[in-house]
Amino acid sequence: MEIWINPRCSKCRTAQHELDAAGVEYTVRRYLDDPPTAAELTEVLGRLGLEPWDVARLDEPTAKELGLPEWPREPADRARWTAAMAAHPILIQRPIITADDGYTVIGRTEEALRAVLDDHT
Numbered sequence: 253m254e255i256w257i258n259p260r261c262s263k264c265r266t267a268q269h270e271l272d273a274a275g276v277e278y279t280v281r282r283y284l285d286d287p288p289t290a291a292e293l294t295e296v297l298g299r300l301g302l303e304p305w306d307v308a309r310l311d312e313p314t315a316k317e318l319g320l321p322e323w324p325r326e327p328a329d330r331a332r333w334t335a336a337m338a339a340h341p342i343l344i345q346r347p348i349i350t351a352d353d354g355y356t357v358i359g360r361t362e363e364a365l366r367a368v369l370d371d372h373t
Contacts, residue, residue, distance in 0.1 A: 253278040256348040267359040287341040299356035302332035
C-alpha cells in the first residue's frame, strides 16, 4: 500500500494513524518533496475514476495565481490540468492511498479509509 501525504495535513496524519492502527504495511510518499509526474497523476486519476479538476485544491494560493478555478473542464483540457498539478503538487488533494491491488481512494473521509482497509488489505 502507498499513501501520498503532506505531513502538515491533518487528514494525512489521520489516515496514517488509521493505517498504523490496522497494522497495514505501507510506503509514504511525501508528494510535495517527490511530486508525481503527469503520467503518474493520469494513472491515479484513472484508478480513482475522476478528472484532474475533481482532485484539484482550487482554494490554494497557487491555484488562484494560475487562474485554475476558471480553467475549462473538458476532456481536451486534462493534460493542461495534470501538467499544472505535476508542476505544483500542492494543488493535489490528499491523502491518496493506493492498495496493493490497485484500488485507490482519496482518504479524506472515514468511509474512504474504511473502504481501502476493509476490502483491500
